Amino acid sequence: MAQHGNDPERSDRQHRRPTLRQVAERAGVSEITVSRAVRGSSLVASPLAGRVRRVAAELGYVPNRLAGALAGHASNQIAVILPALSNIVFADVLKGLETGFEARGYHPILGVSNYEPGHEADLIRSLLGWQPAGLVIATAGLTRQSRAMLADAAMPIVEIMDSDIDPIDMTVGLSHHGAGRCLARHLVARGYRDFAFIGHDLSRDRRARARLDGLRAELAVAGCRLGATRLRASASSVALGRDMTRHLLAGRRPRVICYANDDMAIGGVFACKGAGLTIPRDIAITGFNGLDIGQAMPAPLTTIGTRRHEIGRVAAQRLIARLDGEDPPRRTDVGFALIPGATS
Amino acid sequence: MAQHGNDPERSDRQHRRPTLRQVAERAGVSEITVSRAVRGSSLVASPLAGRVRRVAAELGYVPNRLAGALAGHASNQIAVILPALSNIVFADVLKGLETGFEARGYHPILGVSNYEPGHEADLIRSLLGWQPAGLVIATAGLTRQSRAMLADAAMPIVEIMDSDIDPIDMTVGLSHHGAGRCLARHLVARGYRDFAFIGHDLSRDRRARARLDGLRAELAVAGCRLGATRLRASASSVALGRDMTRHLLAGRRPRVICYANDDMAIGGVFACKGAGLTIPRDIAITGFNGLDIGQAMPAPLTTIGTRRHEIGRVAAQRLIARLDGEDPPRRTDVGFALIPGATS
DNA sequence: CTGTTAGCGCCTTCAC
DNA sequence: GTGAAGGCGCTAACAG
Secondary structure, rough: HHOOOOOOOOOOOOOOOHHHHHHHHHHHHHHHHHHHHHOOOOOOOOOHHHHHHHHHHHOOOOHHHHHHHHHHOOOEEEEEEEEEOOOOHHHHHHHHHHHHHHHHOOOOEEEEEEOOOOHHHHHHHHHHHHOOOOEEEEEOOOOHHHHHHHHHHHEEEEEEEOOOOOOOEEEEEHHHHEEEEEEEEHHHOOOOEEEEEEEOOOOOHHHHHHHHHHHHHHHHOOOEEEEEEEEEOOOOHHHHHHHHHHHHHHHHOOOOOEOOOHHHHHHHHHHHHHHOOOOOOOOEEEOOOOOOHHHHHOOOOOEEEEEEEHHHHHHHHHHHHOOOOOOOOOOOOOOOOEEEOOOO | OHHHHOOOOOOOOOOOOOHHHHHHHHHOOHHOOOOOOHOOOOOOOHHHHHHHHHHHHHHHHHHOHHHHHHHHOOOOOOEEOOOOOOOHHHHHHHHHHHHHHHOOOOOOEEOOOOOHHHHHHHHHHHHHOOOEEEEEOOOOOOHHHHHHHHOOOOEEEEEEEEOOOOOEEEEEEEEEHHHHHHHHHHHHHHHEEEEEEEEEEOOOOOOHHHHHHHHHHHHHOOOEEEEEEEEEEOOOOOHHHHHHHHHHHOOOOOEEEEEHHHHHHHHHHHHHHOOOOOOOOEEEEEEOOOHHHHHHHOOOOOOEEEHHHHHHHHHHHHHHHHHHHOOOOOOOEOOOEEEEEEOO
């Protein structure tokens, strides 16, 4: 009946997609043979496989992966939980993840925690329900419950961004505390002694907090003090960095201002220039991340370069390695690099 | 036997998660009752429902959504296909989508096409296999095949970013051609006559191409000509904008340089300043997108502001409306806004 | 190499 | 209100 491929029941966006059975009937073979042919199993004779695949293509057959994963105990979805998407950092990481996973046919299911541990817990529960093959998370602060769910999940888990933690399963990232210390040493070595800090809400962003702690610790070692430390409870941005810097400059001017990240530091550069200051003669400025834009400025920003895409790529690789039965390292430090720049 | 909740078979990350059946047995009811209780159906007496839910929680029961979606013909995943994640634009859109969907319990499954139509087609096929409840796509250039798959898919589809297209189902975006024309009119009205254009690879980015076409068309109307049009086949970035501008300035200097987007325009600002030019006295510069950083610069960028988060949010809303049986508009133009700035 | 049988875990439909 | 039967579409395991 469906001989001439013109099905009268085809009512626009309502008709059901063909299943294995339809293809099997049309090709005159069993369902399992179609299943094998479509998946490229070598258990089907080549000519037959070719014919079956042709029929499948004609019918526009698309395998139902829900059913496949349920029956085969193997989803190729990966849960990915990030704290934010508002700056380019996590977009870079996500791109790295996507690149690494995509090449092997895995697809990310995305959740964004907004740096809220409670919400993060909900996301974990919710995404685990899809029985993903693995989970990648840049934590916002795991609750006890979150930790229990992850410890219980029978799948590879990669905690990304921070290599200082003791991972539930694996971690890929860098030492934020170390990055803060590295920056401090650099600045002290250049002779700076009088520091201030400007950042966004660090109670939620633990990694930014670790950088500040590292900075402060190393300055203490050098006998310096971190002076004014201004934090504002809002998302980081260029405009915020600029405005907070203006306020800071209204008071006593420090010799160096360290910022929580490049975005804010760039705002700081604008504010200082606007105040008629020459960088780094009158004031030095540092950021964190090594964003393209900071390095493209007339005076490239002094900052710590991070390998965000690499973190994503390697995290994907580690997770896949585990799925392939290998035994990848529990902890991977992708490192960071001081970028001297010209603002200090 | 599992009386005291201490299962000896619990070998770290190997044990199977409890299913409806386990919960049912433990609670002394049928599976379907547990199913109903867990989903909050009113078909279960309150006290019973409470007890069942308590048992489920004790056992750490997490519903298998794969099975749920397969049996119930309703996944709550949404396929999202974007051309890139390398600049903040699509990260903003994705955040908007995530926000809109998350509130209703939908989760995005992400694919990135890298502006490759062939890859985009693969992604569509692949993601449709998960039987998502809907699909959101910022197209890279639909192939005939892609178009057929989408037209055939029995689900709401939102094509985002561009409102000029004739959508397969729905569209949410803005008129890029209109944005180009708007910018041209603004510049002509301010008396500019001598234009150049700098952009990245527009053969792949059709929307950027549409902006250029609109700009050119409107300039023609005003009797002006778009002079040097430099395009380079690589991803857009601040550094690329800066370098291409340096090259351009080595030749005849135009009165205005329009850039494909803000990133490149910011690079242009840096290059012009580096060349000792005063903006806008010696040369005017325009971008596209209205990024935070462009507006935080000492001289805010002349640009077209786009509502990226809004596009994502509204796209999610439209898609959900359709799932709720409503009849949302086929075409939604979220508009754009000329930002006069101080660089022209 | 190909096919048959028996589920995966859940939900719809229909009895009670 | 609660439950029993059957099936969603696919694949593992085994049979031929």
